[in-house]
Amino acid sequence: MLNRLKLEPSRILLNLAVIFIIALWTFPTAGLLISSLRDKNDIAASGWWTALSSADRKQVGRMKGSADQVEKDGKFVIFGNLFDGADATSGKVSAFGTKVQTPGANAAGSTVALDAGQSLTVGVDGSYVLTSPTKFTDERGGRVFFVSSQPPRFTLDNYQTVLFSEGIGRSFINSLTVTIPATIIPILIAAFAAYALAWMKLPFRGLLIAIIVGLLVVPLQMSLIPLLKLYNAAGYFMGVPSKTYLGIWLAHTGFGLPFAIYLLRSYIAGLPKDLIESAQIDGANDFKIFRRIVLPLCFPALASFAIFQFLWVWNDLLVAIVFLGSGPDQLVLTGKLNALLGSRGGNWEILTASAFVTIIVPLTVFFSLQRYFVRGLLAGSVKGG
Amino acid sequence: MAEQIIYAFFTVIIGVGGCFGYFYGSNWLLDRIFPANANNDSSAVRNLKMQSTIRPWLFLGPALLLLSVYLLFPVIETFWLSFHDRAGDKFVGLANYVWAFNDDQFRLSIFNNILWLAVVPALCTLMGLVIAVLTDRLWWGNLAKSLIFMPLAISFVGASVIWKFVYDYRGEGQDQIGIINAIVTYFGGSPQVWIALPFWNNFFLMAILVWIQTGFATVILAAALRGIPEDTLEAATIDGAGPFKIFFRIMVPQIYGTILVVWTTITVLVLKIFDIVLTMTNSQWDTSVLANLMFDWMFRGGGDFGRGAAIAIVIMVAVLPIMIWNIRQANKEQSGH
Amino acid sequence: MANIKLTNLNKSYGTVHILKDVNLDIKSGEFIVFVGPSGCGKSTLLRAISGLDQVSSGTLEIDDAVVNEVPPSKRGIAMVFQSYALYPHMSVFENIGFALENQGLSRADIKTKVEAVGEMLQLTSYLTRLPKALSGGQRQRVAIGRAIVRGAKVFLFDEPLSNLDAALRVQMRMEIAKLKRDLPKTTMVYVTHDQVEAMTMADRIVVLQAGKVMQVGTPMELYENPNSVFVAGFIGSPKMNFITGVPAEKLKAKTIGVRPEHFEFSDTKTDIAGTLDYTEILGSDSFLYVTTPTGMLTVRQPGRTEFKTGQKLNLKPIAQHVHRFGENEMRLAN
Ligand SMILES: Nc1ncnc2c1ncn2[C@@H]1O[C@H](COP(=O)(O)OP(=O)(O)OP(=O)(O)O)[C@@H](O)[C@H]1O
Ligand SMILES: [Mg+2]
Numbered sequence A: 001m002l003n004r005l006k007l008e009p010s011r012i013l014l015n016l017a018v019i020f021i022i023a024l025w026t027f028p029t030a031g032l033l034i035s036s037l038r039d040k041n042d043i044a045a046s047g048w049w050t051a052l053s054s055a056d057r058k059q060v061g062r063m064k065g066s067a068d069q070v071e072k073d074g075k076f077v078i079f080g081n082l083f084d085g086a087d088a089t090s091g092k093v094s095a096f097g098t099k100v101q102t103p104g105a106n107a108a109g110s111t112v113a114l115d116a117g118q119s120l121t122v123g124v125d126g127s128y129v130l131t132s133p134t135k136f137t138d139e140r141g142g143r144v145f146f147v148s149s150q151p152p153r154f155t156l157d158n159y160q161t162v163l164f165s166e167g168i169g170r171s172f173i174n175s176l177t178v179t180i181p182a183t184i185i186p187i188l189i190a191a192f193a194a195y196a197l198a199w200m201k202l203p204f205r206g207l208l209i210a211i212i213v214g215l216l217v218v219p220l221q222m223s224l225i226p227l228l229k230l231y232n233a234a235g236y237f238m239g240v241p242s243k244t245y246l247g248i249w250l251a252h253t254g255f256g257l258p259f260a261i262y263l264l265r266s267y268i269a270g271l272p273k274d275l276i277e278s279a280q281i282d283g284a285n286d287f288k289i290f291r292r293i294v295l296p297l298c299f300p301a302l303a304s305f306a307i308f309q310f311l312w313v314w315n316d317l318l319v320a321i322v323f324l325g326s327g328p329d330q331l332v333l334t335g336k337l338n339a340l341l342g343s344r345g346g347n348w349e350i351l352t353a354s355a356f357v358t359i360i361v362p363l364t365v366f367f368s369l370q371r372y373f374v375r376g377l378l379a380g381s382v383k384g385g
Numbered sequence B: 001m002a003e004q005i006i007y008a009f010f011t012v013i014i015g016v017g018g019c020f021g022y023f024y025g026s027n028w029l030l031d032r033i034f035p036a037n038a039n040n041d042s043s044a045v046r047n048l049k050m051q052s053t054i055r056p057w058l059f060l061g062p063a064l065l066l067l068s069v070y071l072l073f074p075v076i077e078t079f080w081l082s083f084h085d086r087a088g089d090k091f092v093g094l095a096n097y098v099w100a101f102n103d104d105q106f107r108l109s110i111f112n113n114i115l116w117l118a119v120v121p122a123l124c125t126l127m128g129l130v131i132a133v134l135t136d137r138l139w140w141g142n143l144a145k146s147l148i149f150m151p152l153a154i155s156f157v158g159a160s161v162i163w164k165f166v167y168d169y170r171g172e173g174q175d176q177i178g179i180i181n182a183i184v185t186y187f188g189g190s191p192q193v194w195i196a197l198p199f200w201n202n203f204f205l206m207a208i209l210v211w212i213q214t215g216f217a218t219v220i221l222a223a224a225l226r227g228i229p230e231d232t233l234e235a236a237t238i239d240g241a242g243p244f245k246i247f248f249r250i251m252v253p254q255i256y257g258t259i260l261v262v263w264t265t266i267t268v269l270v271l272k273i274f275d276i277v278l279t280m281t282n283s284q285w286d287t288s289v290l291a292n293l294m295f296d297w298m299f300r301g302g303g304d305f306g307r308g309a310a311i312a313i314v315i316m317v318a319v320l321p322i323m324i325w326n327i328r329q330a331n332k333e334q335s336g337h
Numbered sequence C: 001m002a003n004i005k006l007t008n009l010n011k012s013y014g015t016v017h018i019l020k021d022v023n024l025d026i027k028s029g030e031f032i033v034f035v036g037p038s039g040c041g042k043s044t045l046l047r048a049i050s051g052l053d054q055v056s057s058g059t060l061e062i063d064d065a066v067v068n069e070v071p072p073s074k075r076g077i078a079m080v081f082q083s084y085a086l087y088p089h090m091s092v093f094e095n096i097g098f099a100l101e102n103q104g105l106s107r108a109d110i111k112t113k114v115e116a117v118g119e120m121l122q123l124t125s126y127l128t129r130l131p132k133a134l135s136g137g138q139r140q141r142v143a144i145g146r147a148i149v150r151g152a153k154v155f156l157f158d159e160p161l162s163n164l165d166a167a168l169r170v171q172m173r174m175e176i177a178k179l180k181r182d183l184p185k186t187t188m189v190y191v192t193h194d195q196v197e198a199m200t201m202a203d204r205i206v207v208l209q210a211g212k213v214m215q216v217g218t219p220m221e222l223y224e225n226p227n228s229v230f231v232a233g234f235i236g237s238p239k240m241n242f243i244t245g246v247p248a249e250k251l252k253a254k255t256i257g258v259r260p261e262h263f264e265f266s267d268t269k270t271d272i273a274g275t276l277d278y279t280e281i282l283g284s285d286s287f288l289y290v291t292t293p294t295g296m297l298t299v300r301q302p303g304r305t306e307f308k309t310g311q312k313l314n315l316k317p318i319a320q321h322v323h324r325f326g327e328n329e330m331r332l333a334n
Helices: A008-036 A040-045 A157-163 A168-199 A205-217 A220-238 A245-269 A273-281 A286-297 A299-315 A318-323 A333-344 A348-373 B002-033 B041-081 B095-102 B104-136 B141-153 B156-167 B179-186 B200-226 B230-238 B243-254 B256-271 B275-280 B290-299 B305-334 C042-050 C092-103 C107-120 C136-149 C166-182 C195-201 C219-224 C229-234 C246-250
Strands: A055-062 A070-072 A075-081 A092-097 A111-113 A119-122 A127-132 A143-150 C004-013 C016-026 C031-035 C057-062 C077-080 C154-158 C187-191 C204-209 C212-217 C241-244 C255-258 C263-265 C272-281 C285-292 C295-302 C312-317 C323-325
Touching: A008 A348, A008 B104, A008 B141, A008 B156, A008 B200, A040 A348, A119 A143, A157 A348, A168 A205, A168 A245, A168 A286, A168 A299, A168 A333, A168 B002, A168 B041, A205 A245, A205 B041, A205 B256, A205 B305, A220 A245, A220 A318, A220 B041, A220 B290, A220 B305, A245 A299, A245 A318, A245 B002, A245 B041, A245 B256, A273 A286, A273 C077, A286 A299, A286 B002, A286 B041, A299 A348, A299 B141, A299 B200, A318 A333, A333 A348, A333 B156, A348 B141, A348 B156, B002 B041, B041 B305, B095 B104, B095 B305, B104 B141, B104 B200, B104 B243, B104 B256, B104 B290, B104 B305, B141 B200, B156 B179, B156 B200, B156 B275, B200 B256, B200 B275, B230 B243, B243 B256, B256 B305, B275 B290, B290 B305, C004 C042, C016 C042, C016 C212, C031 C042, C031 C195, C042 C057, C042 C077, C042 C154, C042 C187, C077 C136, C092 C107, C092 C136, C107 C136, C136 C166, C166 C195, C195 C219, C204 C219, C204 C229, C212 C219, C212 C229, C229 C241, C229 C255, C229 C323, C241 C246, C241 C295, C246 C255, C263 C295, C272 C295, C285 C312, C295 C312
Parallel strands: C031 C187, C031 C204, C077 C154, C154 C187
Antiparallel strands: A055 A143, A070 A075, A075 A127, A092 A143, A111 A119, A119 A127, C004 C016, C004 C057, C204 C212, C241 C255, C255 C323, C263 C312, C272 C285, C272 C312, C285 C295
């Protein structure tokens, strides 16, 4: 499969082109990943790319007040560390100043003379020494503006917040309870229907295909209200709760079926006619042909649909809100995260970390099914070579 | 926790098992009622005929039932509602449609939808094809494809966070935390509120969908490319065709059907595009599209079901030409059998 | 043990009429070969017999029972497809055993039968392989094995050897001939494009043209007494020469047909005189291509020819081997 188009001299160029496209595609996601590992204040304060290198940052620190002065050699001294202040994030001081406009006026380590004979020295590590010939009187210490360079700083706090929040494990299981049947059931139902529409003799076949493909266009949001009414009526009528797992499985199945049938039918119709006919002559009925011949051979198509349906159901919020309750026994992961967001007021650190938590399962599914995409089961089986 | 897992496990088993059970059970029953190996030859033939008349409906039954309940019924209900007033009990004729076509917001949405339709499917398919072909020849091609595919696995909420980091705007002079504005200011430009730039902001939103859906196109088209018989490419190489000629004249025609499937699927998706607009701009700054407009009328302040329904019907009718064309294509394929 | 009888069989696809009033009586145990130009309906006819396609009108009988409505699996037939149609995901064993499995045979029975067939076709050491790991000839044998194992009364072959190279084709041709000997009671219907296959294997040949049966007969009957210009031209290689004009009129015919080996050379000028254009020397035979006023004629001479290109030749058909055809291109009585 390699070297299919012989283009040898441009091999390097090709690699570069692909790397460029990949970079373009992964860049936004990289932003998400890095942001999710940053401190929640940093996320909103500086671009995520700055988190990778040590960055210069303008900061302000307040020195201690008169209460902490000591007398030394006839001079009054206040010393401490600028990073001890509540607001300053630690790093290396490169320059400092006493006016907000000029935080970079003096190099770290130097001594500046201030008014009234005072002098100030700030070291690289943020330690400062303020000396005065007279006694300090201000209870509040003065402010120092400085430039510090921050080393990259990452934290797992955000993940901790998301993963250890109350009930998230439960929601995870609920999500799986919704997603697994809501993926397998439509595959099975669609595959049978697709086979019937591709190979079986039945009246109105063209019309049925047309209707099913036509239903691809129905906007999901539109069907929610009529269905909700229907569910409530049915639930009332039969004396069962209207929000059940069965209800959401069937809803996802219904919504996924047109695409599933569309995709599978075109694949199944493309199987060699001889194979099906040969099996007919061998005395297999359609159920057997489907099970023994068609199902194994259309595995790649089943896998692709499985991936899409899984992603769609796993990431869905709207359908879950409508068809499932919000109690702990039914709240799915997306719903849980949504609630987490609501109670904490649109915090980005929750969003970034939770986006990565939810992505893990679908990616695992994708990687484990991916190889079936490329399995050339039919290669070499028919037509002599 | 263990108890919950066991409960969930059994729920899943019952759900999936029930589905398997239906197909096995109904077919078993059919074979029982009309045995194909009856001792009498002519009755066996009769039974077989009965089987082959009934069996397609056993296969199709669940699909048809579910489609009717979950899609056909809402469509009919919506169609009915679109001719009624906001509460859904007074017949108003075409009033909702007349209102829609005179409504500025509606016209804007239609315009935006057309814009989306013209750009996104074509761009996704093209990018998907290019990436599929390029990565087909690389030893790390599967890894590359997986990375391209990754956005598809991210929920819309996640995607919108990601893209807020791309388009974010801070006042001039402040540190930009959006990458685009950071680049712009780095080169001396002044930062923009990208998603609030009328007309152009549509394209910034489209970029998100292209970013998400190209993975879909790539995966499907790559699988189709693998299916092209090697010897046709070899024959073309021997015939002296260059790589571009091989691509356009040999590869593309052989996977044309798949290209159509991909293109159509994305087109349908784009017509129903909803989440991106909702999470990124919430229809502000002239970015409204039909699905969002419909949603607003159905669920939000508007609360006019008739109007929401009319918009839904317009969406469906708009995709109809694409669908008809697609069905033609499907029937052409069918005639081979 | 099965005879096949087709009566006024018609088959249309929509408005296209493919098979037109086909009548055919195939005796039990006979090896029948369908030949005809591409698109004449050979496969269609075979598929009608198999039951894969329904006929539009007429009756189809197998073993004296009308089977128009009987599905393929109940007709007691087996079919070998041009593409082999092996199930790609099943081993050779499963491929051969699939039909038995469908009949509800026990595992042990299936094993015995499949192994017996594997032995017969020299497939024993390949039984666990998938089809893609077999050579073309082996795949072909598996396809035949699938037909044999069920003990079908009728075998249908649709150009089974056309995907094989020349050498393998000769070998498989012999194997099918052997098969026919081993299964003398099995009726076989075989579609081919290949003259040699038709002439050597057939008990009787059916020549089809545009959905009509032109002639049915043993290979020699067709060769010696073709009933029409079409059959005369179709059977035999190189093709029979057709001559119109004066030489034909002299024999009271519209057209006369002379096979390449049925010419004599004359020293005096004859009705059919021309220039030797080109010779092909095959060792055992030589073919001479002679341009005459009635067109290019092919002449076969045993051994090597003495004639030189450009030489004038006077040709004379051997009288008892001349075929006479009338206005409607049908044979004229002698
Ligand atoms: N499903 C179909 N629908 C319409 N026409 C068909 C169909 N199948 C075959 N035909 C037509 O019927 C005619 C006979 O086809 P058939 O396959 O029987 O020819 P054949 O004699 O087997 O040719 P070949 O030697 O090339 O295999 C052809 O003209 C073909 O185009
Ligand atoms: Mg044929």
